[in-house]
Amino acid sequence: MRTLGSTALLTDMYELTMIEGAVRSGAAGRRSVFEVFTRRLPAGRRYGVVAGTARVLDAVRAFRFGPEELDYLAEAGIVGQETLDLLRDYRFGGTIRGYAEGECFFPGSPIMTVEGTFADAVVLETVILSILNHDSAVAAAASRMTMAAHGRPCLEMGARRTHEGAAVAAARAAVVGGFVGTSVLEAGRSYGIRAIGTAAHSFTLVHDDEEAAFAAQVATMGPGTTLLVDTYDVTRGVERAVAAARAAGGELGAVRLDSGDLVAQAFTVRKQLDDLGATTTKITVTSDLDEYAIAALNAAPVDSYGVGTKLVTGSGHPTAELVYKLVAREGADGQMHEVAKASKSKASVGGLKVAGRVLDEEGRAAEELVVSCETFEDGLAELRRAEARPLQVELVRDGETVPEHCDDGALAAAAQRHLASRAELPYAGWRLSEGEPAIPTRHVDIFPADDRDPAAII
Amino acid sequence: MRTLGSTALLTDMYELTMIEGAVRSGAAGRRSVFEVFTRRLPAGRRYGVVAGTARVLDAVRAFRFGPEELDYLAEAGIVGQETLDLLRDYRFGGTIRGYAEGECFFPGSPIMTVEGTFADAVVLETVILSILNHDSAVAAAASRMTMAAHGRPCLEMGARRTHEGAAVAAARAAVVGGFVGTSVLEAGRSYGIRAIGTAAHSFTLVHDDEEAAFAAQVATMGPGTTLLVDTYDVTRGVERAVAAARAAGGELGAVRLDSGDLVAQAFTVRKQLDDLGATTTKITVTSDLDEYAIAALNAAPVDSYGVGTKLVTGSGHPTAELVYKLVAREGADGQMHEVAKASKSKASVGGLKVAGRVLDEEGRAAEELVVSCETFEDGLAELRRAEARPLQVELVRDGETVPEHCDDGALAAAAQRHLASRAELPYAGWRLSEGEPAIPTRHVDIFPADDRDPAAII
Numbered sequence: 001m002r003t004l005g006s007t008a009l010l011t012d013m014y015e016l017t018m019i020e021g022a023v024r025s026g027a028a029g030r031r032s033v034f035e036v037f038t039r040r041l042p043a044g045r046r047y048g049v050v051a052g053t054a055r056v057l058d059a060v061r062a063f064r065f066g067p068e069e070l071d072y073l074a075e076a077g078i079v080g081q082e083t084l085d086l087l088r089d090y091r092f093g094g095t096i097r098g099y100a101e102g103e104c105f106f107p108g109s110p111i112m113t114v115e116g117t118f119a120d121a122v123v124l125e126t127v128i129l130s131i132l133n134h135d136s137a138v139a140a141a142a143s144r145m146t147m148a149a150h151g152r153p154c155l156e157m158g159a160r161r162t163h164e165g166a167a168v169a170a171a172r173a174a175v176v177g178g179f180v181g182t183s184v185l186e187a188g189r190s191y192g193i194r195a196i197g198t199a200a201h202s203f204t205l206v207h208d209d210e211e212a213a214f215a216a217q218v219a220t221m222g223p224g225t226t227l228l229v230d231t232y233d234v235t236r237g238v239e240r241a242v243a244a245a246r247a248a249g250g251e252l253g254a255v256r257l258d259s260g261d262l263v264a265q266a267f268t269v270r271k272q273l274d275d276l277g278a279t280t281t282k283i284t285v286t287s288d289l290d291e292y293a294i295a296a297l298n299a300a301p302v303d304s305y306g307v308g309t310k311l312v313t314g315s316g317h318p319t320a321e322l323v324y325k326l327v328a329r330e331g332a333d334g335q336m337h338e339v340a341k342a343s344k345s346k347a348s349v350g351g352l353k354v355a356g357r358v359l360d361e362e363g364r365a366a367e368e369l370v371v372s373c374e375t376f377e378d379g380l381a382e383l384r385r386a387e388a389r390p391l392q393v394e395l396v397r398d399g400e401t402v403p404e405h406c407d408d409g410a411l412a413a414a415a416q417r418h419l420a421s422r423a424e425l426p427y428a429g430w431r432l433s434e435g436e437p438a439i440p441t442r443h444v445d446i447f448p449a450d451d452r453d454p455a456a457i458i
Numbered sequence: 459m460r461t462l463g464s465t466a467l468l469t470d471m472y473e474l475t476m477i478e479g480a481v482r483s484g485a486a487g488r489r490s491v492f493e494v495f496t497r498r499l500p501a502g503r504r505y506g507v508v509a510g511t512a513r514v515l516d517a518v519r520a521f522r523f524g525p526e527e528l529d530y531l532a533e534a535g536i537v538g539q540e541t542l543d544l545l546r547d548y549r550f551g552g553t554i555r556g557y558a559e560g561e562c563f564f565p566g567s568p569i570m571t572v573e574g575t576f577a578d579a580v581v582l583e584t585v586i587l588s589i590l591n592h593d594s595a596v597a598a599a600a601s602r603m604t605m606a607a608h609g610r611p612c613l614e615m616g617a618r619r620t621h622e623g624a625a626v627a628a629a630r631a632a633v634v635g636g637f638v639g640t641s642v643l644e645a646g647r648s649y650g651i652r653a654i655g656t657a658a659h660s661f662t663l664v665h666d667d668e669e670a671a672f673a674a675q676v677a678t679m680g681p682g683t684t685l686l687v688d689t690y691d692v693t694r695g696v697e698r699a700v701a702a703a704r705a706a707g708g709e710l711g712a713v714r715l716d717s718g719d720l721v722a723q724a725f726t727v728r729k730q731l732d733d734l735g736a737t738t739t740k741i742t743v744t745s746d747l748d749e750y751a752i753a754a755l756n757a758a759p760v761d762s763y764g765v766g767t768k769l770v771t772g773s774g775h776p777t778a779e780l781v782y783k784l785v786a787r788e789g790a791d792g793q794m795h796e797v798a799k800a801s802k803s804k805a806s807v808g809g810l811k812v813a814g815r816v817l818d819e820e821g822r823a824a825e826e827l828v829v830s831c832e833t834f835e836d837g838l839a840e841l842r843r844a845e846a847r848p849l850q851v852e853l854v855r856d857g858e859t860v861p862e863h864c865d866d867g868a869l870a871a872a873a874q875r876h877l878a879s880r881a882e883l884p885y886a887g888w889r890l891s892e893g894e895p896a897i898p899t900r901h902v903d904i905f906p907a908d909d910r911d912p913a914a915i916i
Contacts, residue, residue, distance in 0.1 A: 007622070009643040010617070010623075010625065012618070012643070013653040014656055017655060017675075018657050020678045021661060021679070022661065024677050025673070032664060069647075072647040076653060118660075129619070130618055130619075130625055133619050134621040159469075160583070160588055160591060160782075161588075161591050162591070162592055162777060163589075163620075163621060163624035164465070164588035165622075166621035168468070170621075183584075185468075185469050185474075185530070189534075197470050197471035199476050200476065201784070202583075205798075212485075216485070220475070220482050221479070314776075319767055324618075326659070329664050339663040
């Protein structure tokens with residue numbers, strides 16, 4: 001678990017004005033169920049990847065309004081004194097369930113469910129969505145890339161192409177999706193991810209010649225380092241690189257190619273290395289890669305991939321488009337009612353949801369079963385009847401974070417879980433080409449019919 | 459100016475291993491010039507917008523290695539003791555020039571130039587690029603949207619669709635591009651941007667009916683508030699909204715439409731409001747807008763636009779693809795030499811650059827003149843000869859930040875500057891359609907020829 005500064009103002013203003021209105025009307029204390037889900041996957045994607053769960057739990061724990069936050073709210077006139085007093089004491093006291101981090105998800109999957117009073121739960125909307133939308137977008141891109149790489153290591157190098165804070169979260173999300181290293185040091189410090197990197201073209205250029213640059217790098221990082229060989233001429237670069245390592249008494253660890261036609265170059269450079277006897281020297285490539293470029297490079301003698309821009313920007317889909325919707329709440333009668341927005345273009349399915357993955361006889365995922373129900377236990381019973389693997393775990397219980405999902409081991413566990421979840425998908429789920437979600441989502445509603453909100457189920 | 463925690467680990471590992479190698483070779487102390495520029499604008503874009511300059515200056519000032527940062531570097535074995543000692547004392551002591559925030563830019567525009575020793579300047583690469591790439595991408599999208607809106611106010615509401623920290627920076631960048639409000643409170647606190655927002659669908663749904671929800675909101679926010687009218691049926695919603703405001707003794711401020719066919723609905727709702735006598739009640743729309751949707755809505759009676767996803771993700775181009783390249787450095791002879799990477803696909807132009815915008819007789823931008831030169835003064839003289847408006851300002855002088863570019867007034871000044879810079883573009887620059895950059899970039903090299911790095915100008 002990490003301790004953050006207050007996350008309370010990483011929040012849309014309307015969350016607070018809604019609390020103010022609901023305090024006035026008496027609805028603020030109504031028991032409520034909010035759900036995070038997506039109406040659709042990004043165009044053509046086969047599956048989504050839950051990422052950011054541990055960061056959500058850190059953010060919820062740090063969601064407190066201290067004097068500095070309250071002063072701003074008062075000075076800017078965002079809400080009145082009564083609401084300020086309520087926010088001063090705010091501490092999430094409800095329950096959060098969700099898909100464990102790393103799990104695959106599909107349209108309608110209830111990937112996180114927040115239960116509490118309306119005021120308690122509504123105010124977390126913005127920060128929960130920010131984290132899950134960003135991290136899940138990056139993890140989904142990462143997963144496609146590591147799938148395309150077929151076991152060759154993928155390394156995250158995109159910090160410079162995204163917001164400086166997002167870069168750190170992106171490095172973490174990339175690990176959920178199967179990456180094994182990051183260029184950005186803060187991700188090394190915050191999440192224990194292996195930091196990687198040796199030198200840029202500027203290092204070669206600041207020296208009077210390539211030989212001097214390579215000698216300096218080998219002197220500090222050892223002959224096992226990776227030398228960037230494409231500042232001037234690649235063939236000469238490779239020659240000098242191997243020579244520099246041997247002059248230091250070793251064989252060169254790797255050469256890095258960062259421009260040009262990487263497939264053709266990889267073959268040429270591999271042959272050159274082998275001809276020089278540097279058969280253990282590896283080749284890493286790093287120029288504008290995405291999952292398609294990686295797939296194309298699989299035929300070439302490349303040993304690892306460094307990925308930047310396309311990874312941290314979600315490879316065409318920089319946000320997972322998850323939404324946070326009220327799906328059930330206490331009514332004037334004290335009973336829970338399922339609710340849903342009726343507008344045609346954004347209609348949603350009401351009710352607390354319990355989700356499970358139905359497997360076929362061969363153990364492959366066949367269906368995402370999503371049950372609308374009154375209590376979690378009712379839904380679990382329905383999953384048992386369908387022999388579905390339950391997908392939700394308890395993340396926060398009565399305001400207390402479940403440590404397993406945000407402690408130091410959570411990231412490695414999420415990466416393992418993703419590998420298993422992805423391996424369970426049918427073959428169609430592993431295709432890079434655009435298509436339908438790997439499995440269909442089936443909604444079942446066992447919510448007692450007379451408790452439904454009549455206005456909302458038009 | 460803001461005081462941040464240390465930004466020193468928002469850095470790619472290789473910046474530090476390069477310092478280590480350069481200390482060993484003696485190159486670490488060589489005077490160096492690094493330049494931020496883009497090789498190309500995102501496909502079809504007519505201009506870029508410089509944004510994030512003030513955040514860069516904050517980050518440079520906070521770029522210090524304290525005990526926590528050094529402990530991590532030591533424990534992870536990133537660099538050795540000699541380099542740790544050097545980093546302990548690190549404080550940028552050089553000079554940074556750049557396009558003032560808000561200025562338009564084009565391929566090859568030297569939007570930021572960092573001069574210092576190699577070690578001083580190389581280490582800032584990652585954080586400078588992270589900030590400029592993110593903020594400029596959002597500002598460029600914002601500028602296209604405000605241009606499409608033709609004076610109707612645009613409001614930023616995208617926090618939930620991007621990383622929680624990026625959301626705050628995005629709100630700021632949107633203001634550079636002409637937006638006038640933000641949903642996210644931290645952007646209100648950090649940058650003095652007007653916070654906006656009233657209620658979501660969940661507020662209506664938590665109440666037993668729409669009337670109760672509207673009454674509660676009007677009771678706390680006054681009849682001048684904006685009511686969201688599309689949770690159930692829009693026509694009934696508008697009726698109830700107007701009635702709720704009048705019951706509180708006023709006329710409704712605005713209705714918000716967040717789904718459906720916004721153009722058709724705007725006409726229908728405007729007529730309904732007028733028929734109800736609510737002629738002062740405004741209409742704001744907020745569903746999945748981008749610059750094209752805004753342009754289409756200009757024909758409809760809409761009063762303001764709330765933009766989320768497409769704004770904070772750069773409307774298809776989430777990063778500005780700016781790079782940070784060594785363009786000149788001291789050689790073994792103690793003289794400055796221009797340098798450039800020769801690889802075909804990523805070739806760059808060497809030398810310190812001085813840039814100016816050449817205007818035609820009508821005062822419209824005609825050309826981006828970029829002069830490669832040995833000293834800044836040489837370049838300025840060339841600009842004077844061409845009667846070009848100089849584009850670069852001093853941002854950091856000998857390690858001291860120039861307050862004007864990062865103080866509390868910097869954001870408003872950047873927004874003003876962008877309006878003026880955009881107004882100066884030729885008509886072609888204002889088109890939303892894909893096309894060439896609004897003006898061409900012309901490179902002139904007045905660097906003394908015999909000081910060029912012979913290896914690099916293949």
